[in-house]
Amino acid sequence: MKIATIKDIARIAKVSSAAVSRVLNNDMTFNVPDDTRHRIMETASKLNYRRNERKQKNEPNDMQQLKFGLVIWCSEQMEYSDPFYLSIRQGIEKECVKHGINISSVFRFMDESNTNIDAHQLDGLFVIGKVHIDIINKSTRTRNIVSIDYVLSDEFDSVMFDLPKATRQALDHLLQLGHRKIGYIGGISYIRTSEGKMFNTDARQKEFEVILKEIDLFNPNYVFVGDWRAEVGYELMKQALEAEDVPTAFVIGSDPMAIAALKAVSESNYKVPDDIAIVSIDDIQLASFVTPPLTSIKVFMEEMGGTAVKLMADRMRGRELALHVTIPTKLLMRKSCGADTADT
Template sequence: MATIKEIARIAEVSSSTVSRVLRQDMSFSIPHETRRKVIDVARTLNYRAKKNRKSMGTERVNDWRIGLVIWCSEQFEFSDPFYMTIRQGIEKECEKHGVSIHRIFRWIEDVSPALDFSGLNGVIVVGKVEADILLQSSHSEVPIVYIDHHGSSQYDSVQFDLAGAARCAMERLLELGHQRIGYMGGTSYIRQHDSIQYIEDERQTVYMSMMRERGLFRDNSMFIGSWGADEGYRLMKQAIQQGDVPEAFFVASDPMAIGALRALDESGIKVPDQVAIVSIDDIDLSQYVTPPLTTVKVYTEEMGVTAVKLLVDRFLGRELPLKVTVPTELIIRNSCGST
């Protein structure tokens, strides 16, 4: 079995340096390259810490503990797989790197969780949470990575090009010759310390801009509510009852589009012959509904994976904040017509 002395000899550092690196002593200031070299040598030699009298477990080389700050409840996450898939990506990559998710903080309705980062090596924030909330928490100096929000300039972040995805969806409908295009989406907001700040969703902004540029915009073709399949169903029913249903819809998310499909089917309106639909997400269910959804794929699991990689890189000494943009991809199926 490899020893600390062997690792120190190969890495050309002292035994005490090896010991402090392998104990994840983040107060120990050494060059990034040296810390990474020690970790790499320990992995190569398959080093395992010895059991001691206080612990019958075997300590891994990387025994980092992190917290997740998730801007929504479990119920919301279950109803919209976007954030659930991000979390699954986080869990998958944490297991690979020997990172344990030690604590999870969630908003239950509008009640802010008590953020306590003591004992954590780092934090991943999933969703739009104001950076000031984290700065007010205890031990807020730990590395933080944001997902689906820019956070602040001092933090790493992983996002996708939401505006670009919206343009891609709209361009598909316009290329097919549609002019009376409706929009269906939810309201967006940022979690603040004791309130929420409502913001105009980028998908809605892109829709309005592209329609106005072409002289096609109509106020009564926008249907805004909350999120989820139930709301998509309700908003499409509202559009049908209003009359003069648009010949195509850009829908902000797959769950909303799935609810809208059901409302159209119940009213005998055929998709895509009478109404075409394009959405954003590409959740698993989108390929199995009738008709299968044309959608802009967001690589949500990869967003979670990337966030963990950024955090591990911080543990190993990187100081420069990084902003990563994950690409999207148009997936053409039957809901918008011609393929």
């Protein structure tokens, strides 16, 4: 005899699997009409549904029977060229295993692709990257959504790292080393909307300008911005080195751009860190293997992904108030900054 599942009950009662799970787990915070609650309980009784009382405590809502999706705004090729979102995704996948969560659908937005996705059958959705809330609202009925690296709205959970603080850590370090002519290399941020890209100044660049303006050290000629691609970091550093007035130090918005910028410096008459100090943001694995090893602000990317899953699990247990979690960052000193205490 086939054992009844939550999906069976949901199909017959014409409700979502998440609704069935919360009703059967006596979640009194779940606001559902009495007739719907009665229909679910009656269907479960007719199907002779039995809960698995031995289920682990971290799986109280039968999440193994629910369907979850992942929205990510970059291609697989982009993921491997810049591991930021790849590491977040891996953090999600590892934590999902612990919670019995099944990612059944993955939706990718490429730069030129359309934004039509169908996630209406999903019980929960993880959104990695800057995707506009309108795209999500038209794509799914679920309110169980966690965004990573962007705040969709106050209605949904989010996980971020503190971009302004990371920039301040990088700048403070260079200022403490005595640098006063500090440049910035980075990219232009954008939000993916149904009409295309909505561009804006990146938070790293904004914070860089604010901090240096406060101490009267900002020079707009020291700011070099393009796309968030490694090869652009190379091109922008080349451009900076060709100027008459070259900064003695740079904050670079991502490690892939910084590694490419190191190559540009190595091809010039300048040396890192003797002539130019570099501090980047990310701390990808490759950062410690380049020459010289890259001083970087560590972003705990896998932890961001793992935290998103924990928020989802907590949400599925009935929490209604949205939470916005900020993951801290950490300065890791290596040779590229020129500090005497830098690690090899």
